[in-house]
Amino acid sequence: MAETTSPTPGPSASAPASDAPVTGPAIRVRLLDQQGGKAANDPPPVPGVTVSVADDSGSELGSAVTNDQGVAAVAIPGKGTYEVSIDESTLPSGVKLTGKKTLTVKVNLASGQNVAFPLNGKVVEATPFAERLVDSIVSGVKYGLIIALAAMGLSLIFGTTGLTNFSHGELITFGAISAYVLNVTFGLPLILAGLLTIGIGGLFGWGQDRVLWRPLRSRGTGIIAMMIVSIGLGLLLRNLFQFFFGAGTRSYNEYTSQRARDFGLFDLSDKEIAIMGIAIVAIVVTTTIMSRTRLGKAMRAVSDNPALSASSGMRVDGVISSVWTMGAALSALAGVLLGVNSQVNFMMGYQLLLMVFAATVLGGLGTVWGAVIGSLVIGVITEVGPLLGVPSSIKEVGALIVLILILLIRPQGILGRAERIG
Amino acid sequence: ACGGGDESSDDNDKDVAKGDGEFVVGSLLPQTGSLAFLGPPEFAGVDLAVQEINEAGGVLGKDARHVKGDSGDTDSGIAPAEADKLIKAKADVIVGAASSGVSMTVIDKILGAGVVQYSPANTSTDFDEGKYAEPDLYFRTAPSDVLQGAVMANLLVEDGRQNVAILARQDSYGETLAEQVKSGLEAAGSKVAVTSFYGEKAPSYDAQVDDVAAAKPDAVVLIAFDETKKIIPQLVGKGVGPQDVATYFVDGNVADYSAESFAADLKGVKGTVPGAEATGEFRERLLAIDPKLKDYSYAAESYDAVITSALAAIAAGNDSGEAIASELVEVTKGGEKCTTFKQCADLLADDKDIDYDGVSGPIEMSDTGSPTSASIGIYEYDTKGGYKAVKYIAGDI
Amino acid sequence: MSDAIPTPQTPESERRKHAEGADGAVVRADNLIAGYLPGVNILNGADLYCQPGELVGIIGPNGAGKSTLLKALFGLVKIHSGTVTLKGEEITNKRADVLVSQGIGFVPQTNNVFPSLTIEENLEMGCYQDPSKFKDRFAFVTDLFPTLGQRAKQRAGSLSGGERQMVAMGRALMMDPSVLLLDEPSAGLSPVMQDEVFVQTRKINQAGVSIIMVEQNARRCLQICDRGYVLDQGTTAYSGTGRELSNDPKVIELYLGTLGKQAG
Amino acid sequence: MDIGNIIDAAFSNAFGPQAIVFALAAIGLNVHFGYTGLLNFGQAGFMAVGAYGLAVTMVRLDLPLLVGVAAGLFASLLLALVLGVPTLRLRADYLAIVTIAAAEILRLVFGAVETKKVFGGSNGLNGFTDTWNDLNPYTGGIDIGIASWGRNDLWAMTVGWIAVALCCLLIWALMRSPWGRVLRSIREDEDAVRSLGKNVFLYKMQALMLGGMIGGLGGIFYALKQASVVPSDYSTNLTFFAYTALLIGGAARVLGPVVGSMIFWFLISGLGEFFSQATSGVDPLIPASIMTDTQASLIRFILMGLGLMLLMIYRPQGIFGDRREIAIDAR
Amino acid sequence: MPVDITSAREALAALPNDPGVRKPDPIVVGDDITRTFGGLKAVDVEHIEIQRGVITALIGPNGAGKTTLFNLLTGFDVPDTGSWSFEDNSLAKVPAYKVARLGMVRTFQLTKVLSKLTVIENMRLGATGQRGEKFFPAIVKALWGGQEDEITARADELLTRFKLDAKREDFAGSLSGGQRKLLEMARALMVDPDLIMLDEPMAGVNPALKQSLLGHVKSLRDEGRTVLFVEHDMDMVRDISDWVIVMAQGQIVAEGTPDAVMADQRVIDAYLGAHHDTDLSELNEDELAEQVEAEIDAEESQ
Numbered sequence A: 001m002a003e004t005t006s007p008t009p010g011p012s013a014s015a016p017a018s019d020a021p022v023t024g025p026a027i028r029v030r031l032l033d034q035q036g037g038k039a040a041n042d043p044p045p046v047p048g049v050t051v052s053v054a055d056d057s058g059s060e061l062g063s064a065v066t067n068d069q070g071v072a073a074v075a076i077p078g079k080g081t082y083e084v085s086i087d088e089s090t091l092p093s094g095v096k097l098t099g100k101k102t103l104t105v106k107v108n109l110a111s112g113q114n115v116a117f118p119l120n121g122k123v124v125e126a127t128p129f130a131e132r133l134v135d136s137i138v139s140g141v142k143y144g145l146i147i148a149l150a151a152m153g154l155s156l157i158f159g160t161t162g163l164t165n166f167s168h169g170e171l172i173t174f175g176a177i178s179a180y181v182l183n184v185t186f187g188l189p190l191i192l193a194g195l196l197t198i199g200i201g202g203l204f205g206w207g208q209d210r211v212l213w214r215p216l217r218s219r220g221t222g223i224i225a226m227m228i229v230s231i232g233l234g235l236l237l238r239n240l241f242q243f244f245f246g247a248g249t250r251s252y253n254e255y256t257s258q259r260a261r262d263f264g265l266f267d268l269s270d271k272e273i274a275i276m277g278i279a280i281v282a283i284v285v286t287t288t289i290m291s292r293t294r295l296g297k298a299m300r301a302v303s304d305n306p307a308l309s310a311s312s313g314m315r316v317d318g319v320i321s322s323v324w325t326m327g328a329a330l331s332a333l334a335g336v337l338l339g340v341n342s343q344v345n346f347m348m349g350y351q352l353l354l355m356v357f358a359a360t361v362l363g364g365l366g367t368v369w370g371a372v373i374g375s376l377v378i379g380v381i382t383e384v385g386p387l388l389g390v391p392s393s394i395k396e397v398g399a400l401i402v403l404i405l406i407l408l409i410r411p412q413g414i415l416g417r418a419e420r421i422g
Numbered sequence B: 001a002c003g004g005g006d007e008s009s010d011d012n013d014k015d016v017a018k019g020d021g022e023f024v025v026g027s028l029l030p031q032t033g034s035l036a037f038l039g040p041p042e043f044a045g046v047d048l049a050v051q052e053i054n055e056a057g058g059v060l061g062k063d064a065r066h067v068k069g070d071s072g073d074t075d076s077g078i079a080p081a082e083a084d085k086l087i088k089a090k091a092d093v094i095v096g097a098a099s100s101g102v103s104m105t106v107i108d109k110i111l112g113a114g115v116v117q118y119s120p121a122n123t124s125t126d127f128d129e130g131k132y133a134e135p136d137l138y139f140r141t142a143p144s145d146v147l148q149g150a151v152m153a154n155l156l157v158e159d160g161r162q163n164v165a166i167l168a169r170q171d172s173y174g175e176t177l178a179e180q181v182k183s184g185l186e187a188a189g190s191k192v193a194v195t196s197f198y199g200e201k202a203p204s205y206d207a208q209v210d211d212v213a214a215a216k217p218d219a220v221v222l223i224a225f226d227e228t229k230k231i232i233p234q235l236v237g238k239g240v241g242p243q244d245v246a247t248y249f250v251d252g253n254v255a256d257y258s259a260e261s262f263a264a265d266l267k268g269v270k271g272t273v274p275g276a277e278a279t280g281e282f283r284e285r286l287l288a289i290d291p292k293l294k295d296y297s298y299a300a301e302s303y304d305a306v307i308t309s310a311l312a313a314i315a316a317g318n319d320s321g322e323a324i325a326s327e328l329v330e331v332t333k334g335g336e337k338c339t340t341f342k343q344c345a346d347l348l349a350d351d352k353d354i355d356y357d358g359v360s361g362p363i364e365m366s367d368t369g370s371p372t373s374a375s376i377g378i379y380e381y382d383t384k385g386g387y388k389a390v391k392y393i394a395g396d397i
Numbered sequence C: 001m002s003d004a005i006p007t008p009q010t011p012e013s014e015r016r017k018h019a020e021g022a023d024g025a026v027v028r029a030d031n032l033i034a035g036y037l038p039g040v041n042i043l044n045g046a047d048l049y050c051q052p053g054e055l056v057g058i059i060g061p062n063g064a065g066k067s068t069l070l071k072a073l074f075g076l077v078k079i080h081s082g083t084v085t086l087k088g089e090e091i092t093n094k095r096a097d098v099l100v101s102q103g104i105g106f107v108p109q110t111n112n113v114f115p116s117l118t119i120e121e122n123l124e125m126g127c128y129q130d131p132s133k134f135k136d137r138f139a140f141v142t143d144l145f146p147t148l149g150q151r152a153k154q155r156a157g158s159l160s161g162g163e164r165q166m167v168a169m170g171r172a173l174m175m176d177p178s179v180l181l182l183d184e185p186s187a188g189l190s191p192v193m194q195d196e197v198f199v200q201t202r203k204i205n206q207a208g209v210s211i212i213m214v215e216q217n218a219r220r221c222l223q224i225c226d227r228g229y230v231l232d233q234g235t236t237a238y239s240g241t242g243r244e245l246s247n248d249p250k251v252i253e254l255y256l257g258t259l260g261k262q263a264g
Numbered sequence D: 001m002d003i004g005n006i007i008d009a010a011f012s013n014a015f016g017p018q019a020i021v022f023a024l025a026a027i028g029l030n031v032h033f034g035y036t037g038l039l040n041f042g043q044a045g046f047m048a049v050g051a052y053g054l055a056v057t058m059v060r061l062d063l064p065l066l067v068g069v070a071a072g073l074f075a076s077l078l079l080a081l082v083l084g085v086p087t088l089r090l091r092a093d094y095l096a097i098v099t100i101a102a103a104e105i106l107r108l109v110f111g112a113v114e115t116k117k118v119f120g121g122s123n124g125l126n127g128f129t130d131t132w133n134d135l136n137p138y139t140g141g142i143d144i145g146i147a148s149w150g151r152n153d154l155w156a157m158t159v160g161w162i163a164v165a166l167c168c169l170l171i172w173a174l175m176r177s178p179w180g181r182v183l184r185s186i187r188e189d190e191d192a193v194r195s196l197g198k199n200v201f202l203y204k205m206q207a208l209m210l211g212g213m214i215g216g217l218g219g220i221f222y223a224l225k226q227a228s229v230v231p232s233d234y235s236t237n238l239t240f241f242a243y244t245a246l247l248i249g250g251a252a253r254v255l256g257p258v259v260g261s262m263i264f265w266f267l268i269s270g271l272g273e274f275f276s277q278a279t280s281g282v283d284p285l286i287p288a289s290i291m292t293d294t295q296a297s298l299i300r301f302i303l304m305g306l307g308l309m310l311l312m313i314y315r316p317q318g319i320f321g322d323r324r325e326i327a328i329d330a331r
Numbered sequence E: 001m002p003v004d005i006t007s008a009r010e011a012l013a014a015l016p017n018d019p020g021v022r023k024p025d026p027i028v029v030g031d032d033i034t035r036t037f038g039g040l041k042a043v044d045v046e047h048i049e050i051q052r053g054v055i056t057a058l059i060g061p062n063g064a065g066k067t068t069l070f071n072l073l074t075g076f077d078v079p080d081t082g083s084w085s086f087e088d089n090s091l092a093k094v095p096a097y098k099v100a101r102l103g104m105v106r107t108f109q110l111t112k113v114l115s116k117l118t119v120i121e122n123m124r125l126g127a128t129g130q131r132g133e134k135f136f137p138a139i140v141k142a143l144w145g146g147q148e149d150e151i152t153a154r155a156d157e158l159l160t161r162f163k164l165d166a167k168r169e170d171f172a173g174s175l176s177g178g179q180r181k182l183l184e185m186a187r188a189l190m191v192d193p194d195l196i197m198l199d200e201p202m203a204g205v206n207p208a209l210k211q212s213l214l215g216h217v218k219s220l221r222d223e224g225r226t227v228l229f230v231e232h233d234m235d236m237v238r239d240i241s242d243w244v245i246v247m248a249q250g251q252i253v254a255e256g257t258p259d260a261v262m263a264d265q266r267v268i269d270a271y272l273g274a275h276h277d278t279d280l281s282e283l284n285e286d287e288l289a290e291q292v293e294a295e296i297d298a299e300e301s302q
């Protein structure tokens, strides 16, 4: 059977096993010198080794010697169970068998079966724990910083309006998608698209407030009712995104797959460094605005007591508008960064939402610094957890459990303040 | 078939519910969700089959009818509701779901309602195990992953991969296929360095990708659906992308990636997809139904699922789910060979025992309702993110 | 307006008094009907005016609508009918921040501080519209309430009831308003602080600020104010100079009681 | 376009098993949120442990249906206890997030590969409905013109509506009592209630347990009706939808959640059917250039989102709610 | 057992006016109670006794620590150090609801009404020992219906007294500031406490009503209850209290009968001011302002 195999990618140009002179169903053994795992991608073949095949009753069907490609083929009558063994004595010096001498192979493919014997197999030489730990912490910080942007947005809006915004995830998705449209549909460079998206995201937040939340506030709608409205809005937006963007995952046309660089204890690609850098700048700018400027104080004032803020001469609606603008812009930025990190999908924000909530609550609802700290904690625990035994398929569980544990000790969150009674 | 079609129609009337006389096919296939890219060929297959059945005179004297349903993802909870809808619409056979995970969530419901569930794409081994090992109302035209796993393992060994990392979605499909690849590899003397599962809805895959990278594998098998688009760039980022480490896809992610920015990275990536090579003529018939088709995965299996169940209904003389189930295995094996609905239906009209060989292969059903042998195609990607078949490997399950 | 239960009405005599005296008033409310819920009016045609530089006190039973009246003047309660004018210009239902920019300051009865802001920041909010005034006014307010200066960095939410009251009053004074609306400014303050508040209120008033204050410390209030109103069930039941009211036997019987008198 | 089908879909679902699941879930939430003010966003978790309690007992331990039901109820009770001890002293919004987190933890653990041996991984468990189906006294379905149900549905509805009625009766009896008054007071101000000598924690715990158990019952019923227990069925969306049902009807009203979930399903199914018909067939009402049938399946969720918003905007108190209560909320 | 008020007063009058003085028959005894917030020592009480069966007033400048002391005694806040007992039951670390059940009930300075309950429901909630408040008995109305009627009757009586009867069926959230104070106090009375602790009960209550309520407070005493209240209204303190405790900066600085305390120069300087009995309208304002300021300085420097 003449099977065609084209060269596999990368440095390894492996020789096709079909070079063996046997046609029809066969057991083909391929011997490669792993060199203790060092030859990961290009292990040299081991020629001149004898292998033999027996059927399940033990009677030998034939034997063969590996050729230059390290391949030996023994014809078999058809499907069934066979025993394949290697003659260790024929191994060249310096090459040792590191697995079983005899393999029991159940053949159910018409063309037969390929078999290997590990030679000089890998001595378990996985990356040292310390390095993995540092690596995980770094990815945790990166993840945490992205969450932080969204969490600050959430916290700002919660802090000022008291609204637990369940449609916050959609602000993130909105950012990612609008950058996608600018970048892919309109062909702008991603950096420009990202910058524009911050503006568009802000505009989206502003518009949302104008069209929806402000009228609700002026009708005197309660906080819980508004929270439910946000659930409805989230549902609406999510499905609208899917309606127009589709259910698939798409990527920006720049910086999608970038190779990591080795920094000793950890690896990072340029785009990851950029993500972290941008996030940090955004965080610093936001916290400065919050603590230094009049607007920052006004935001906190409005969050405490909107009526009194109005009585102090603040345009409460104006302040809330700026909060929505800022919060949405931050979240849109988070979306862009997340999109750069792990593509664009209509669910991406929603999937992140629980983590964003967890981060905000962990830090203490309504405090901007708390949101940042909470996010970093959540990000790092999520990524480090699998090293410490959290099943990696459900690594979020680690962070969520830590959330509950911390709230046990500090019910008001890390930076939250307990309220005075009486 | 051994029993013969001649007597069965009388038999079945006694212990099997009588259908309403109209043969209704419900389809529970992915319009949305992470398999949505496979929806169009599957729907086209069903539509084509229904069209040809009706051109050939329908089933039991009436036209067959197709009711569409969306299977969504396991986590979108769409499937159970849509299944209810199809059952209400008096479907006798529900073709679907594509994803094994989704099928698992609706199987008891569909079977409990006395309707046949007939998947064109489920490859999980779970459907031949435990409770479902017994004959029931569940059938499929796709081969169990025992086969795809063996082919994949064989391919890896052939390529000289001895330290393989498997990155798989955590569902009925991913878990069992990973398991099959792993046991195949180990039996053939190769080794699995790490098997890492990710949750379907995970917001990030960093930890799993780190797992893979940390194992320093010489090959990566990626068992995924649409998430592939998110995972590939992350693999690249960690230095274990397709250009660093040989990468293998499976039926869940062999798709056209030419629109993706990482398309070029995929050069040389190989993948396996169950199913025989679709003939050009069949493709044309499909294109007549849906001119926009790009992929053809599981179109043939969908088509065959409808044809065989229609034939079973005719053989049983009754269109109820139970009646169809009682004849389904029979019409696929032992008897006079036939390859089109018209041909087979004519034979049945003459009270002959038939053996339908479809466009997806000879379809010899086991008692548990799964094919006993099939072909698996091996594909390879080019520089533009497109793929083409390299060879087809036949095997038994 | 003929419900089963007759709606309370402002007596004709009061109506006339109002019509005669209200000319040229800075703040003037005519026949206000207002409430929180549709169909339930809390103010049933209340009248009030305050001449420039006047100190006007409002007293009345609990639930009479005193706070509601102040809130209505300040645009925080929806006015269904009637008008409010400021220096002859109609301001009915205007937004609060607009009124602030026109020189009205307001100290609510409850929830009158920003709990999560520090004292200093609370006061800063007082001159939100003109931060340049902060330094001067801050010095003035901390001079008035030294505690506030000493505790400038404490969060208002942790303050005692009386301390909060000082912050609330201080915040309004930060604005340097031309009309000041005070809702029970002395509530919760220690006696000496109460005196201080009354004296200072009077002083501020004499510096040219027109003040309308609601007080339950009625006797004190009537001692310092130029004119007083007694509000009952959302209507202006009596009005007159402080002395007139505090000696009016009807007012004493219904609103003032004799407690202070007996002891004093 | 077949108007009959749309009406049929709407009515069948409004009275069908799906509505019962949501009614039970929402009754439980009503105890938590409506009466006690506990912002429990983890109702899906209670339902999940109920369902898994049933399924694990029956599938893994091979015990009979009744034991399974008891196990499910017990599991939800236990969850209430375990969750309540650390969380009941949290402020409302914190409680919301923590309960979501707890429900998600449960869902993730139930669906994890590592626990597959017990919980069946992400495909969940099935194969526990035999007894349930055997008990079914009906021999066929029923078609009453505007609605129709299959044999299995009829059986589920019989049991389900009885359960709903009993729960409502219990809630009615409890909430008119002084016990209910304490709950409602806790919703308003815990400290005040404490100052009057009531053990607030105990009452909250009782409420959490009662509502959790009713939620667990909903989960058990869901499992039986669905004939499978799948972790993804118990995602946060389930809680959201249960809240939607509750608020449509009106919180803190005995019949609010029941009527709410009926209306919810009436609209969802009716709209879904309408749009699927409008976009399918040879000559669809809405041409594919405007909306494909895939997109059409999204429209009902889009409309549901919109509907939920409009409801909260124009009738925040729900169908049965008292407008005056809402006015007090305004801040 | 109602205490004979005149003899109780006489006994008190005989005591020295020292801070922390021992009382003949204390119902509350506390030692070494401290509570700090950051650097601020809000409460620092070496010894305190509250005499049974009389009305004790707790006065002191704003921020003296009165409310904080209330919070500590009733279990709403946790002290840094200290022990105290009520009717010989040690109360340290006892949760707030148990304190209330023991018969020591407090009201809040910033009112806590249950907004979405009607006024009458607020009142009913106050009653203790309700059978219907237990889960299982609650289901059967027959088990608690009778008791409920008694409670309602008692509640209605109190509402009439507090002039809230017209608001009986209204939501408590719609009450005015003063009405809330009244409801808060009336509801606390529903608990039927031995010791009732009122935190500025009359702030914001209109004078005429205040006067009539004083009568009610006195009748509480006459029924044998003990009353401890914080108040800044000296007319009221003078009128109804049998004993006055003065706090400043967390400490008890003086005690005594009302007349004695109000004559105490330190109390006058720090708290009352020299003019609390003067008619403000009769004074030259500048002069008065200066004097008042001087007094304030005295308070600050104390």
Ligand SMILES: Nc1ncnc2c1ncn2[C@@H]1O[C@H](COP(=O)(O)OP(=O)(O)OP(=O)(O)O)[C@@H](O)[C@H]1O
Pocket: A419, A420, C158, C159, C160, C161, C162, C163, C188, E037, E038, E040, E042, E060, E061, E062, E063, E064, E065, E066, E067, E068, E069, E109
């Ligand atoms: N949670 C807290 N954090 C910080 N400081 C606090 C807190 N609670 C009270 N304080 C401070 O403790 C001091 C005592 O407060 P407290 O409320 O007991 O005073 P008070 O005597 O009741 O005063 P008032 O008569 O004004 O009500 C005040 O200075 C207050 O600012």
Ligand SMILES: Nc1ncnc2c1ncn2[C@@H]1O[C@H](COP(=O)(O)OP(=O)(O)OP(=O)(O)O)[C@@H](O)[C@H]1O
Pocket: C036, C037, C042, C060, C061, C062, C063, C064, C065, C066, C067, C068, C069, C109, C216, E173, E174, E175, E176, E177, E178, E179, E204, E206
């Ligand atoms: N937010 C509100 N919603 C509904 N009704 C209200 C609201 N606030 C006040 N009320 C009602 O309006 C009436 C007047 O209240 P207002 O606060 O104006 O009284 P007040 O004269 O200031 O009394 P007090 O001296 O007790 O403060 C009261 O009967 C009260 O029940």
Ligand SMILES: CC(C)C[C@H](N)C(=O)O
Pocket: B035, B038, B098, B099, B100, B101, B121, B122, B123, B124, B173, B251, B252, B253, B298
């Ligand atoms: C359509 C296919 C990718 C589905 C896959 N074989 C499964 O069983 O889940």
Ligand SMILES: [Mg+2]
Pocket: C066, C067, C068, C109, C183, E176, E177, E178
């Ligand atoms: Mg008032």
Ligand SMILES: [Mg+2]
Pocket: C160, C161, C162, E066, E067, E068, E109
């Ligand atoms: Mg106090």
